[in-house]
Amino acid sequence: MAEKIKVLVVDDASFMVKAVSEILNSDAEIEVVGSAKNGLQALEKIKELCPDVITLDVDMPIMDGLRTVRHIMLECPVPIVMLSSLFNNGAITFEALRLGVVDFLPKPSGAISQDIHKAKQQIIDRIKMAVAVNIDNIHRVKIQPSDELNKLEDYYGLQALDYLLLMGTTLGGPNTSIRIFSELPPKLSAAAVVMQEISPKILPAFVKEFDKYTAWHMCEATDGTILEAGVCYVASNEYSLSIEVNDNQEAYLKVGEAVGKPLNTLFSSAANVFGRRTIGLLLTGIGDDGSDGFFNIKEKSGITMAQKTDTCVYPNLAKCAIERGVVDMIVEEIKLSHEIEALINEKAATLS
Numbered sequence: 001m002a003e004k005i006k007v008l009v010v011d012d013a014s015f016m017v018k019a020v021s022e023i024l025n026s027d028a029e030i031e032v033v034g035s036a037k038n039g040l041q042a043l044e045k046i047k048e049l050c051p052d053v054i055t056l057d058v059d060m061p062i063m064d065g066l067r068t069v070r071h072i073m074l075e076c077p078v079p080i081v082m083l084s085s086l087f088n089n090g091a092i093t094f095e096a097l098r099l100g101v102v103d104f105l106p107k108p109s110g111a112i113s114q115d116i117h118k119a120k121q122q123i124i125d126r127i128k129m130a131v132a133v134n135i136d137n138i139h140r141v142k143i144q145p146s147d148e149l150n151k152l153e154d155y156y157g158l159q160a161l162d163y164l165l166l167m168g169t170t171l172g173g174p175n176t177s178i179r180i181f182s183e184l185p186p187k188l189s190a191a192a193v194v195m196q197e198i199s200p201k202i203l204p205a206f207v208k209e210f211d212k213y214t215a216w217h218m219c220e221a222t223d224g225t226i227l228e229a230g231v232c233y234v235a236s237n238e239y240s241l242s243i244e245v246n247d248n249q250e251a252y253l254k255v256g257e258a259v260g261k262p263l264n265t266l267f268s269s270a271a272n273v274f275g276r277r278t279i280g281l282l283l284t285g286i287g288d289d290g291s292d293g294f295f296n297i298k299e300k301s302g303i304t305m306a307q308k309t310d311t312c313v314y315p316n317l318a319k320c321a322i323e324r325g326v327v328d329m330i331v332e333e334i335k336l337s338h339e340i341e342a343l344i345n346e347k348a349a350t351l352s
Helices: 014-025 039-049 065-075 090-099 116-130 173-183 203-213 262-277 291-299 316-324 333-351
Strands: 005-010 030-036 053-056 080-084 103-106 163-168 190-196 217-220 231-236 240-245 251-256 278-282 303-307 329-331
Touching: 005 014, 005 039, 005 116, 014 030, 014 116, 030 039, 030 116, 039 053, 039 065, 053 065, 053 116, 065 080, 065 090, 080 116, 090 103, 090 173, 090 203, 103 116, 163 262, 163 333, 173 190, 173 203, 173 333, 190 240, 190 262, 203 217, 203 231, 240 262, 251 262, 262 278, 262 291, 278 291, 278 316, 278 333, 291 303, 291 316, 303 316, 303 333, 329 333
Parallel strands: 005 030, 005 053, 053 080, 080 103, 163 190, 163 278, 190 231, 217 231, 278 303, 303 329
Antiparallel strands: 240 251
């Protein structure tokens, strides 16, 4: 019989520890092996109990969740699923994902949650996904605030929109997207769309904070938005997103209901509009979404890229596309921003 997934629950509220423990222990494959009331206790318990995954609150006494993440990743790395009511605080969600937590889930109804059991399956699923993470590939992203003097709002839209960069990822992906856009210069004749696994409740605050640390203009992907060069539109894969053209022949975003494989929808629709000016990129992630979309991008003579699988937190997403033969370029994570910039500049030179 397979060993159960060992989980440590970290939260200063005893009722929350009880509720989360009951949820996790209700699954035959999971066992809660202990709990802690703050980060300092958590560090001791991790070394004592050797859990496979921990759930972690943010707002705790003595050592809060973010400080705890920093210590864990340096001293005793273990996959972390954040579970917090502070999802409207962009600085907290952005920092947690930058530091490399597997996921950040909102507590269903705030700090005193009476309906946490509604999130039962989602919490269980995240724990099972977290245990499969390649912990050695989780690295905090070094960032600094973007120079606001160089971030002129009237710049966006003046640059020609020749190319569309599409990035697809699931769990573990926000960390990589932060790294790419903190390094990628915005003065390219391209717009970008990033679809990642992130709760729609968290997304607006996350994007607002993200915008402070990149020269790109980061914004949430919203229905009807016309695409502009130098702007990155961030979407949750909990709903569908496609690229359409309006009566003025302007490319815009169309948000729809949830679909089984939203990356395929995004990639294929973009290829139909931008053709050979489409650049698709698959990052770390679980599943095989995106491979069909890559096939359509290649059919339209666009370019497809995938993160090198041995640098992925989860290799499945990129690996499926590579094995299917629909990837033109395979790139290490630390080289992705450089390769994207070089590719767009090279394509622009050949078309000028």
